[in-house]
Amino acid sequence: MTAETGSVPNVSPVRRLKMADWPVFVRTVAIATAGGAIFNALDLPLPWMLGAMLATGTVTLARLETNMDVRLRTLMIVVLGVLLGSAFSPEILERAALWPITLVSLAGYVLLSSLAGYIYFRIAGFPPTTAFFSGVPGGLNEMVTLTGNFGGDERQVSVAHTTRIFLVVMLLPFIFRLIEDFEPGLRTFSGDGSSITLIDIVLLAGSAVAGLFIARMLRLPAPHLAGPMIASATVHLAGLTHASPPVIIVAAAQILLGAAVGARFAGLTYRDLGRVFRLGGLATIILLIITGLFAVALHIATGLPFASIVLAFSPGGLTEMSLVALALDVDTAFVATHHIVRITVVVMLVPLLFKLMRARGLIDQP
Numbered sequence: 001m002t003a004e005t006g007s008v009p010n011v012s013p014v015r016r017l018k019m020a021d022w023p024v025f026v027r028t029v030a031i032a033t034a035g036g037a038i039f040n041a042l043d044l045p046l047p048w049m050l051g052a053m054l055a056t057g058t059v060t061l062a063r064l065e066t067n068m069d070v071r072l073r074t075l076m077i078v079v080l081g082v083l084l085g086s087a088f089s090p091e092i093l094e095r096a097a098l099w100p101i102t103l104v105s106l107a108g109y110v111l112l113s114s115l116a117g118y119i120y121f122r123i124a125g126f127p128p129t130t131a132f133f134s135g136v137p138g139g140l141n142e143m144v145t146l147t148g149n150f151g152g153d154e155r156q157v158s159v160a161h162t163t164r165i166f167l168v169v170m171l172l173p174f175i176f177r178l179i180e181d182f183e184p185g186l187r188t189f190s191g192d193g194s195s196i197t198l199i200d201i202v203l204l205a206g207s208a209v210a211g212l213f214i215a216r217m218l219r220l221p222a223p224h225l226a227g228p229m230i231a232s233a234t235v236h237l238a239g240l241t242h243a244s245p246p247v248i249i250v251a252a253a254q255i256l257l258g259a260a261v262g263a264r265f266a267g268l269t270y271r272d273l274g275r276v277f278r279l280g281g282l283a284t285i286i287l288l289i290i291t292g293l294f295a296v297a298l299h300i301a302t303g304l305p306f307a308s309i310v311l312a313f314s315p316g317g318l319t320e321m322s323l324v325a326l327a328l329d330v331d332t333a334f335v336a337t338h339h340i341v342r343i344t345v346v347v348m349l350v351p352l353l354f355k356l357m358r359a360r361g362l363i364d365q366p
Contacts, residue, residue, distance in 0.1 A: 085232020
């Protein structure tokens with residue numbers, strides 16, 4: 001069985017939009033906002049992102065054209081980085097002494113998950129190279145790029161990772177709500193923004209600009225999120241400000257980021273849905289089981305909260321899992337830091353693992 005489904009769209013739905021694309025963009029945002037509003041009215045977890053993601057994904061599968069401007073999505077990631085940085089506090093630094101244990105464990109998690117994913121997708125009928133990069137718990141963009149570099153099928157890898165991210169982000173908030181009985185909503189934010197002063201705005205905006213510039217200069221992974229997060233954390237830890245972006249901006253970020261995930265289902269149809277989610281669902285369950293095993297072991301070893309470790313090791317996207325951590329009011333600094341390190345480990349380790357497996361004849365030459 002393979003994952004060859006649907007027709008490949010001529011252009012990516014998440015791209016730099018032209019003037020002619022804006023009517024579709026406005027419609028996409030309207031649909032995403034409506035989905036978020038419905039989820040919010042139903043008191044569901046992470047409503048603005050999950051509602052936007054599900055609504056956009058539904059109409060995209062129905063062959064209604066959707067899109068998202070990659071520049072606007074990037075801007076929202078920068079906003080999220082500033083927001084994550086505002087979650088850092090001196091109390092967090094006191095607990096950070098135990099972080100090296102969990103951070104080092106990420107290498108083992110990536111290796112085990114990648115091997116398990118490769119075996120699964122080979123059994124599912126994927127070609128060797130495509131199976132390998134479909135099973136790695138990395139970011140969508142990084143995995144598609146590496147797949148192309150090594151001669152795999154970028155289309156199948158994109159579908160596999162989009163499905164994984166979609167399922168993880170959809171499932172985890174509901175699972176945590178059942179287990180932890182948390183109240184969903186936009187938590188740890190500055191309310192409506194009325195308490196933010198001009199100095200706060202300058203500091204937050206300066207964190208975004210300076211952080212992004214330095215991150216690009218240092219070539220950090222995920223610079224649009226990591227740079228603003230580090231800069232924002234610095235000004236917050238220094239006590240220069242205690243503000244964070246107002247709730248309406250955070251809700252807008254959730255809507256746009258959720259719409260971007262839903263729009264990536266372009267080219268699939270409802271007829272494809274069963275096969276795609278069956279393949280992606282089983283792969284996601286395997287990765288979540290591995291996540292759970294690491295979380296139990298590390299919780300026992302370090303005493304760090306089980307929920308924090310689960311979210312830090314969950315195989316979702318950096319941006320999406322950071323938003324989940326914020327919505328659940330789990331240690332966002334811990335979760336975001338671990339996902340940034342995970343991306344670094346994937347980018348550094350996975351190509352070496354692939355070359356080693358290919359050299360030993362475990363993966364055929366393209």
